[in-house]
Amino acid sequence: MNFAVRKRRAPLIIIVSLVDILIILLIFFVVSTTFKKDQPEVQINLPESKTAQKKPSELEHAIVSIDQDDQIKLDGRAVGVGELEGAVRDLPDARKSTLALQADKKA
Numbered sequence: 001m002n003f004a005v006r007k008r009r010a011p012l013i014i015i016v017s018l019v020d021i022l023i024i025l026l027i028f029f030v031v032s033t034t035f036k037k038d039q040p041e042v043q044i045n046l047p048e049s050k051t052a053q054k055k056p057s058e059l060e061h062a063i064v065s066i067d068q069d070d071q072i073k074l075d076g077r078a079v080g081v082g083e084l085e086g087a088v089r090d091l092p093d094a095r096k097s098t099l100a101l102q103a104d105k106k107a
Contacts, residue, residue, distance in 0.1 A: 061098040
């Protein structure tokens with residue numbers, strides 16, 4: 001049997017409508033981003049509670065800070081280099097396990 005071989009035409013993709021859709025999307029995103037305006041902030045000083053206790057997550061670690069003048073502070077109070085080890089040993093056991101180190105860029 002001798003079958004006739006037909007050549008198939010390559011499918012045509014009409015991109016004119018795709019370009020229209022992309023242009024409409026581009027216009028939508030440009031216009032929608034220009035409508036976004038910064039919300040004015042209201043400065044509020046919230047009252048602090050005198051009876052509430054700190055959360056355990058706030059008490060878990062001590063903070064060792066070194067400023068640009070090479071002053072060392074443990075939880076905000078100044079300590080010397082020689083006193084730092086003793087000051088850390090005097091901390092409660094829960095706070096000794098992790099220390100957070102905050103150092104100035106120029107220190």
